[in-house]
Amino acid sequence: MSNSSFSSLIYRIIGKPERWHDEYIVDMMQQYLNEADDFDDPDNIMELAAGDQILSRLQQGNVALAAFNTLLDKSRFKMIILDDELRPIYHNSRADRLLNYLQAGSETLREDLLTLINQLPSPGSLENQLIALDFFDQNGEQLYLRRIRSQVRDHNSPTHFHILMVLDKEQVNQRLNPELVARYGLTEKEQQVLLRLVHGSTINQIADAIFVSENTVKSHLKSIFRKTSSNSQAGVVSLILTHESQVLDSYFDSDITTVSPQNDHANDREVTLANGQRIAYCEYGPAEGRPLLVFHSGFGSRLAIPPDYETICARTNRRVIIPDRPGIGKTRFIAGHPAQWNTQLTEFIDLLNIGDYDLLGSVIACQMAMSFAAQADNRLQRVILTSPVVLNTAADARYLTEILAPAARYVKVSPQFAKEIYELWLKSVTLNLDAHYPSMLRASVGSAERSQFEQQGIIQLLTDVFKEGARHTLNGILHEMVFCMTPLNLDPNQFNKPIELWYGTEDKRITEAGVHALSKQFNNCTLHVREGYSEHLYYALFEEIIQ
Known part of the structure; x- marks a missing residue:
């Protein structure tokens, strides 16, 4: 992700760019940049570009801002982030074709998808839940949606963000989140079964892929159901996808799972x-x-x-x-x-x-x-x-x-x-x-x-x-x-x-x-x-x- 993409997204999440421009960029950053010999000429700095240079300087200090890019681009999902007016504000690199399909040549989402999302209950009632939409991409893959509350508390900023997600079939070999594995005590074989189940494989296909019998796969599934307190394949898949879709939650109000x-x-x-x-x-x-x-x-x-x-x-x-x-x-x-x-x-x-x-x-x-x-x-x-x-x-x-x-x-x-x-x-x-x-x-x-x-x-x-x-x-x-x-x-x-x-x-x-x-x-x-x-x-x- 470029610095421009990163800062644009962050500024949209923690506050509109105009707020940053009025309160910080003009008055403070001009002074700061005037003092710094190795920054660009302040007269050439636009409101987001100033933030880009600061974030770039932090990145040069080897201090982890690349984590945001890493998570989005290594996610199990093709992911598109929407603001509270359902306008796309960011998508990870593997969601290019998905976004083109969902926009159908315009700058907004397709009308049938917008109608489907707008018909859902109010944001508060579905906050942080993973919703399987009755909508499929160009490859026939189901579209998921999560709503997350914004942490910014002013009238100029979105109250909620929406994340549209489609499972990326090419990520079937990407391992499960280590925290999730530790929380439920999943064995190596159970993880192999779950990964393929999440990506749509049948019991027969899972058995062939990991070289065990179908009965062995079913035994692993029973153990998984018991550990996760789920009673169906759909339930455990929803649990896993919800956990793995929470990559942006620390930018919002969602709690961080802890170990004591x-x-x-x-x-x-x-x-x-x-x-x-x-x-x-x-x-x-x-x-x-x-x-x-x-x-x-x-x-x-x-x-x-x-x-x-x-x-x-x-x-x-x-x-x-x-x-x-x-x-x-x-x-x-x-x-x-x-x-x-x-x-x-x-x-x-x-x-x-x-x-x-x-x-x-x-x-x-x-x-x-x-x-x-x-x-x-x-x-x-x-x-x-x-x-x-x-x-x-x-x-x-x-x-x-x-x-x-x-x-x-x-x-x-x-x-x-x-x-x-x-x-x-x-x-x-x-x-x-x-x-x-x-x-x-x-x-x-x-x-x-x-x-x-x-x-x-x-x-x-x-x-x-x-x-x-x-x-x-x-x-x-x-x-x-x-x-x-x-x-x-x-x-x-x-x-x-x-x-x-x-x-x-x-x-x-x-x-x-x-x-x-x-x-x-x-x-x-x-x-x-x-x-x-x-x-x-x-x-x-x-x-x-x-x-």
Whole structure:
């Protein structure tokens, strides 16, 4: 998909191009592009082309916007997306002939198809359901439709989108979605039966294709019916197609299916502040151990702890307390976050009757940790920062890499636009979470920690944590991203808490030169550099770090 196609579709989904043009492109982007030597002349930039160049720059940073294109073009379906007025706004590459057939030479859909769709019940009553239409393409294949609610809440944007789909017979060998396979515990043979059933094969044809008897196919079908709580071939086919058609749902209001990591939340807890705000958190290790508060940078931060935490916490006598900050995971977002967080965390510490404690920050949450530490009382004994992304001065931003580098530039010009772009990136990751996010993580793991991550299943753990957090709001992490990309401007001479910095030489978020520069800014600062580790060294060296 070209940048133009991608940005046009995204802008149609999250808001009309005119809204972007009026609010961001003219006023903000002209300023931004004037400052950037390597962008095109601003006078030559049209409203969508400006967004194209920004999205292209993110793609050059190797940060997953290609997931959208990958999903649509590798879908089991020929797919056409319609707006609420049933006008085609995008189709994947294999749907070219289908779109031509459905439009019959005009720019709108055929009248008989429009009439059929308009005769369906109201959008709300059929929302997210897969509907088999009484309509067939030029090859005699049945047309399916799904209606999905738009996430945009203004009168200029569509309230619903429609997805027209036809099964692509050439995709019969494409495997089922791994999350679906795991959810229903499907065996390899059951998957082979299901794939052919979904693509219209008869029991006899399935038996011939996978070299078993018809009775064996029927036995597999019975097992599939039992596992999926279906009572017919049509029912199980509808279930599979509905699941596999949900590739766009994270751009809308549909929920994200999750796995519950860390013992089904056995460690989940909650406190209520005086203003009624509830803070969700997890507590690990011995109740009388030395308290360590952890700020993690990702979704569901309260779950961010290595698989062998019980042994490590007991051995180090550490009581590890990890809160979900407002709008991250289970703690409800409140307007103005993170401005009030330091006060809220102090009250949180008081409610838990914590005496002396240490504070640990990871990646961009290091900025939150330093902000709190600067005004914390004498109970705070030590600050530990892993992969220490801290912008104390504007000059520190030059040491950022990957997605953080452009994010810092966007924040400098327009925090609102930065949040919009960062949200697109986060949602693009969730589009193909079980396949795409693990591959992103594997690419960012350092050589020294790689085998440990594979043996302990940490990639799956981080994927599950991301899924758990992504079920809730993006507001917290978006607002914190802006805060964390804004210089703190702390006075190093007045900051007298002991600081430990932990850095892996294969970190993809901040350069080693940046970490050395940071260590020189603050008094009483110790730097630990580990060869071959990345920004994930929090997990790989957890015991050594929290000693």
